[in-house]
Amino acid sequence: MSLPTITERFPPLPLDDIVSQIRAFPHKSTEEKKAFLQHLVALHPITAVDWGGDWRYRRARALNPGELPPHADGTIWNKNGHPKLGRANAEGFPVLYLADRVNTALAETHIDDQTVMLSEFKILPG
Structure with a gap:
């Protein structure tokens, strides 16, 4: 589902x-x-988010078989990929989508049986 x-x-x-x-x-x-x-x-609903400093945000990214990003910035998106049209981005312009729950981040990948990488982010003070 x-x-x-x-x-x-x-x-x-x-x-x-x-x-x-x-x-x-x-x-x-x-x-x-x-x-x-x-x-x-x-x-057209408006979403307000309280960016609490103790909150953790997740990003799940589908990986190709045997793929592992060589750098930490590869946890955000595939630097060699071509971003598709999305809710907040035009085609070709990547946007970082984050979720506050693991299951939401995983659901955002829209895959059923593939390897994913789950990254966790925290907003630092200042």
Whole structure:
């Protein structure tokens, strides 16, 4: 069982709908404007994270058979790979996704039977 992505759990308003609503926005009544904004906020959740210094954050990365990164920076992502389009990154631009739970980090790999590397990070004071 895989966990749903944020866009699967909270499907965004189609872009064409957003564009037409924005174009019509200046002509709407105050109540219509409020209703549209409330609708947008309800569809697009905001996540706030308290970056506590004692928290541990994990990153799981799928490994190819026999692969082991030669340097610590290889625990972040495959330097020789080509990042795919993701939730927070455009294709070709890597983003470091971290989880506060081991099972969340493992679920993010979307694999069932492959070797993974689990890295743990801690935010240092200052």
